[in-house]
Amino acid sequence: MQLQFLEGQHLRQMLLAGAALLQERKEEINSLNVFPVPDGDTGTNMSLTVTAAVREVEMAAGDLGSIAGALANGSLMGARGNSGVILSQLFRGFAAGLEGKVEASPMEFALALQEGVKTAYRGVMKPVEGTILTVAKEGARAALQAARRGEDILGVLESAIGQAEITLNRTPEILPVLKEAGVVDAGGKGLLCIMQGALLGLKGEDLAALSQPAEVLRPVQEGVGEEPAALTYQYCTEFIIKGHGLDIEKIRLRLSDLGDSLIAVGTGEVIKVHIHTNHPGQALEIGLEQGTLHDVKIDNMAEQHREVLAANPPEAAGPGIADSDEVQAEVGTGVIAVALGEGITAILESLGVERVIDGGQTMNPSTEELVRSIENSRYNKVILLPNNKNVILAAQQARDLTKKEVLVVPSKSIPQGIAALLAFDPEADLETNGQEMTAAIEEVKTGEVTYAVRDSSFNGQKIQAGDILGLIDGELSVLGQEPEEVVLKLLEQLVEDDGEILTIYYGEGVSSAAAQELAARVSDAYPQCEVEVYEGGQPLYYYIVAVE
């Protein structure tokens, strides 16, 4: 099979298949996390990011430029975790390379891949080699060489994949931590999966073997993106419904009688609807039953004229972005934090956080969720506390996507977030708060206790799945068999002076009695320190300890 030109339909196929393969392999990728901690989410994060992209692509018009743009916007808003954000940057550059095109030659395709790499590198303050960036870079380079040799689209993609695989296997040689852990880079592997899936999709091969992610792809969209021979339903109708307690299933049910190519995606507050129908008015009425209508587009497909949904710069936004012109925000500063655990959420709210975003099991909210929270804040200025190093990039991306003034304070743990929060002054301007809050983070040390999800090694020591791990400021420091023992071992390294405050947040699965007993032991061991215990209720981490 030869493919001389890449068209919209091809790109769409590539994406759907790439997403499917990634979805299938995501657990495998999760297990490649350097530290064998239970929230090693690269696979899940990248999969969710791509899934969001696929949703946008499904609703886009059929030409290459539009699909590439939908890919960029969808992944931008859906980006979560550092790997997800970098992936969205790769897609963004790639899409920019294909802008306005109806078809791409192998050379144009390869150049677009290069654009992706450039954009991704630009988006990271300190690019680290031996990660997804290197895999993408060398893959794109091989693609360019193949294009120069006169290969077709398939040949270019195959060359890129071949090189990407070689580079991926080399990543342990580039990054010592990978070698130590005995793994290749998870982000790089995720990218490779997407590319491999894309190739399979392009060749039309093995689609049965690639499972359709049931919760993501809607039932087969006939007519979406293709020029139908005969139009059963004439009007391509799209709109966003906003409200509270929106019932997606109900809306879908009601709309399904009106036409086909129905897609309804969203949350209880925002739903994006796409349908081909002969009665767009009725479709809109159904939306009005539930909430208010926004971004309404009705196209007469018979005129062969489609408005493009997502070929605009990011500020034009994707689904679910609250229209900030609607409500006047109060003058003042709100703080939004990412956290998990009922107890921790309650503490943060009691300390003045306006809204706590539940990052999900992996504590990684998507860029879109962050943007939406910012838009929904009462205030015109917002401070974001990511409380997790894997959320910082998405938080920064969200900051750049909203019209409000936003400051991201780079907190990497709950204790850091709380320390920053204590330094927050609602009367001060963003810059002052930024300085004070960032400085406050330096004053606290964080210890975290969790379990190993797989065998690994660390500092020459063997880790077995199930062992208890102790981390200090995100670095693996202590191994043990019992969470309480590990806490005590961590404290040995963390506590330096007299008069320090030791705060213990115990997670779900730890009984109050066990926590109190541990606190008593800690008090005995450190009589000159103040010891406090709180029920954090966080998953995955038995204990989070703050030393300040």
Add this chain to the structure above:
Amino acid sequence: MTIGIVCDSTADLPEDLVKEYGIHIVPLKVHFGQEEYRDGVDITAGEFYQKLQASAVLPTTSQPSPGEFVETYRKLLEQGIDSIISIHISAHLSGTHHSAEVAKSMLPEADIEVIDSWQASTVLGVLVLEAARAAQAGKSKAEIVDLVNRLKERIRVFFMVDTLEYLQKGGRIGKAQAFLGSMLNIKPILTLEQGIIVPAAKARGRAKGMEQLLTKMEAAIGTGRQRIMAMMHAANPEGMAELEKKARERWQPQEIIISTVGPVIGTHVGPGTLALIGISP
């Protein structure tokens, strides 16, 4: 031209300074249930904190009546004092200033100046002390009034309470209201701005709280050698000793006034309170 300096018992000035400069104090009252005590007259600070610990009921406070002020002013005038300068606790925190104003209006032929200090406790005390010193040095009434009015803009206090409970129950919590309900053991650092209690910072634990007191003061008055500083505590001698040591290290003040928070103020801030006072340049 003899000038008499009058203040109220919330000035929390050490006894020896009161005597040295002949300052006249009108006492507020502390009520434990039905029992009534004149602040500093019928009950001392030490006795107060002991009683506070033992008492099931929270005490309340009340201002001196205009009549009590009239009595004090009259006595002074009969002794031959020509002018009275009456300096008092912030009108936002107590009705004492108002009582004094009423008393003044009842003595229209007397030369009485009533000043709202915007302060309380030894912060007020320092203002009163400086006024009394100026009076002893022979300054005119106008000069002294001017001195007090300018000083009250420059004087700074940062204080740390053990719990906001006392301020809240006594109704003087002001803008520190925002600190209520913090689930962690947060030590609120507070200050006075134009007579109202306002939050200044938050800290985890006493050690960090003390650091904040010093840091905030330094931001307010700088690091240069200080002429005069003051500090007071409520049943917290160890904390006071540590704060004094640190303040001396940082500013080497020529004069330090150490005082205890008296019963009336103590009712509203509670035991454990530490406070630091300085004058900005």
